Amino acid sequence: MQLFVIRHAAAVARSPSLPDASRPLTPKGRTRWKRAVRGLESQEITFDRIYHSPWLRAVETANALARLARETVVTGELVRRPTQALLDHLEGDRVALVGHQPWLGELVGLLLFGDPGAGARLMLKKGAVVWLEGEPRASGMRLLASLTPGVLRTLGR
Amino acid sequence: MSDATGEGIAVGRWLRHLEQQVPIARAGVDPEGAHQVRVAIARIRVWLALGGWRVLDDDLRWLRDRLAAIRDVDVELQQEPPPRWAATLHRRHARAQRALLATLQDERLPSALLALSCLPSIPPTRARRMLPRMARAVLACGHVARRSNRDLASLHRLRREVRRLRFALEWLGEDATELVKVQESIGTACDFGVVLRDLGARHGRGVRRYRAKLALGLSRAQRQSRIALRRACPYLKELASCSSS
Numbered sequence: 001m002q003l004f005v006i007r008h009a010a011a012v013a014r015s016p017s018l019p020d021a022s023r024p025l026t027p028k029g030r031t032r033w034k035r036a037v038r039g040l041e042s043q044e045i046t047f048d049r050i051y052h053s054p055w056l057r058a059v060e061t062a063n064a065l066a067r068l069a070r071e072t073v074v075t076g077e078l079v080r081r082p083t084q085a086l087l088d089h090l091e092g093d094r095v096a097l098v099g100h101q102p103w104l105g106e107l108v109g110l111l112l113f114g115d116p117g118a119g120a121r122l123m124l125k126k127g128a129v130v131w132l133e134g135e136p137r138a139s140g141m142r143l144l145a146s147l148t149p150g151v152l153r154t155l156g157r
Numbered sequence: 158m159s160d161a162t163g164e165g166i167a168v169g170r171w172l173r174h175l176e177q178q179v180p181i182a183r184a185g186v187d188p189e190g191a192h193q194v195r196v197a198i199a200r201i202r203v204w205l206a207l208g209g210w211r212v213l214d215d216d217l218r219w220l221r222d223r224l225a226a227i228r229d230v231d232v233e234l235q236q237e238p239p240p241r242w243a244a245t246l247h248r249r250h251a252r253a254q255r256a257l258l259a260t261l262q263d264e265r266l267p268s269a270l271l272a273l274s275c276l277p278s279i280p281p282t283r284a285r286r287m288l289p290r291m292a293r294a295v296l297a298c299g300h301v302a303r304r305s306n307r308d309l310a311s312l313h314r315l316r317r318e319v320r321r322l323r324f325a326l327e328w329l330g331e332d333a334t335e336l337v338k339v340q341e342s343i344g345t346a347c348d349f350g351v352v353l354r355d356l357g358a359r360h361g362r363g364v365r366r367y368r369a370k371l372a373l374g375l376s377r378a379q380r381q382s383r384i385a386l387r388r389a390c391p392y393l394k395e396l397a398s399c400s401s402s
Contacts (some may be wrong), residue, residue, distance in 0.1 A: 022275045052212065054272035059212055066211035074216050076268040 002133050003111070003141065004047070004096040005104050006065070009033035009127040009149075011057035021055040030060065033127050036149055037064050038156030040129070048092025053078035053099045060099040061127075069096070082107035082116065087136040108132070114139035125149055165278025166207070166328050171200045172273050178271040182224070188231040188249075191224050201273065203324040204237045204392040207284035210276065216269040227253035233352050236371065239363035242356070284329055291322040292396035299386055309350040312382075316343040322396075335392055339385040346378035 004013050010029030014057065047069040052062035054074050056134055077086035078099035086107075091099075092093055097104070108135065109119025124130065127149035134141035175197035181190030198221045205214050230250045238246060260266070298315040305311045323336035353371050356364070 019275075021271065024277065050212075054268045054275070056275040056277075057273075059275065063210055063212045071215045072212045074213060074265065074268045074272050076264050076271070114230050 001090065001092070001136055002074045002094045002131065002144070003090075003136060004045070004094075004132040005070055005108055005124075005129055005132065006061065006096055006098045007101060007126055008053075008055075008057040008061040008098060009036075009064075011126070024056050025060045028063070029126065032149060032153060033061060033064055035156040036127050036129075036152035037068070039147075039152035039154065040065075040156075041068060042155050043096075047096045049073055049090075050096040050098060051075050051078065051090065054095075055079060055100070058098045058100065062096075065096065065098070078103065082110055084137070087111075088134050104130075104150050110138055111136065111141040112139070112143060127152070165280050166204070167278045167282055168201060168204050168273055168276060168383055171197050172206070172270065174298065175201065176270060176366050179261060179266070183258060185257070188227075188234075191227050191257065192303065193233065195221055195224050195228060199320060199325045200328075203321050204279070204328055206321070207325060207328060208276070208279040213269060213272055213276075216265060216272075220260065220266060220269070224256060229351060229355070232348050233355060236352055236367075239361065239367050241361055242359065242364065242367075253348075255375060284325070287323070288325060288329075289397050290401050291318070291325055292393050292399075294318045295322050296390075296393055296397055297353060302316050309347065309354065312343055312347050312350065315386075316347055322393075335385075335389045339389050342378060342382035342385045346375060346382050349375035350369070 009025050009032065010024050011023045012018070014023070026028045045068065047065075048071070050062050050065055050072045052072065052074055053056045054076060058078070059074075062072060075089065077083065077087070077089060078097060081103055097107070099107075102120070103120035105122045105124055106116035107119065108122050108124075110116045111132055111134075112118070122130070125148060129145075129147040129152065130143070131140040131145040131147065133144050175194060178190050178193040178197060181187055182194045184190065198217045201213055202217050205217075227250065230246050230253055234243065235251070290354050295315070295318045298311070298318045302308075302311040302315045319336055319340045323333040323340055326336065328334040351369050353368065353375060354369060356371070
């Protein structure tokens with residue numbers, strides 16, 4: 001499996017009047033992410049499935065990516081610590097996960113090193129993509145690339 | 158009642174309806190529960206299309222597909238089948254209900270409901286831009302249905318497109334009475350067609366008479382759907398030729 005771990009694009013700041021799950025992308029976040037998606041497209045990257053969290057910023061991020069995918073699946077597994085249940089859930093040869101820190105970092109740590117704590121050293125910016133390959137289990141994957149938002153946007157020009 | 162306000166078209170009312178009907182469908186006592194879940198899903202899918210949302214449609218389609226089996230059996234049981242065939246249908250219903258229960262307990266459902274509740278309202282101008290394309294889809298499917306002598310698959314497609322356009326108009330708070338008539342008549346024809354297809358080549362006491370009753374019902378419903386669609390044609394052509402505003 002090729003797994004693309006994607007942190008949602010830039011979202012509005014936390015506020016007491018806005019539930020965390022309902023925070024939308026900022027206009028700049030939306031525009032920049034669209035350019036980043038063109039960057040993925042320029043590399044002929046497509047997905048069998050995109051799994052995304054139900055929180056609005058991830059929904060918007062996945063929505064912009066959806067034209068590169070055959071199917072999208074919403075899952076609450078992406079708004080909690082990664083578990084084997086999430087990994088067992090994944091179907092397809094090329095799969096994208098759109099979610100949130102710190103859980104995505106923990107997931108990458110688990111998949112690369114068998115240690116979710118190792119993911120704390122991963123700098124995963126908003127709109128960044130970590131590209132992995134292998135079996136979706138602890139220590140089952142290797143890193144193919146870590147693509148910052150800037151690199152993706154450059155590819156999308 | 159319109160869901161369109163000055164701030165846009167919110168999904169709230171139909172999302173609440175879906176949330177209320179899920180426990181009824183889960184209980185499996187009242188067939189209307191499963192039917193209302195499907196109705197809510199169909200309306201919300203149109204709302205997503207009006208807002209340009211690609212995500213969440215697959216999740217709703219997943220839920221709808223798993224309701225299809227039980228809905229088909231409910232439709233057949235409403236036709237008062239002969240006793241032996243009815244017994245087969247009741248057994249099928251029990252199996253479908255068990256499968257439905259598993260689906261309604263899947264975490265994908267509450268995740269989809271949460272995601273939908275977070276989506277912002279849709280600007281009516283954006284929604285209105287979708288209407289001409291939807292109307293053209295109805296006209297195109299109507300043409301195919303006529304040419305194929307109204308085979309079941311083409312009728313289903315036509316019904317689906319009519320329903321989409323009807324729901325889109327209702328989301329915008331516009332009158333869709335003509336389309337309701339078309340949808341209902343095609344729907345009746347489709348229901349008869351499904352039941353006849355499922356009955357297949359079965360024999361048995363009362364089956365021949367039952368089959369004849371269904372065939373007559375199908376013929377009448379097809380005639381009514383032809384008339385209703387012909388009456389709605391000028392309106393559809395006007396919608397299809399509207400430029401976005």
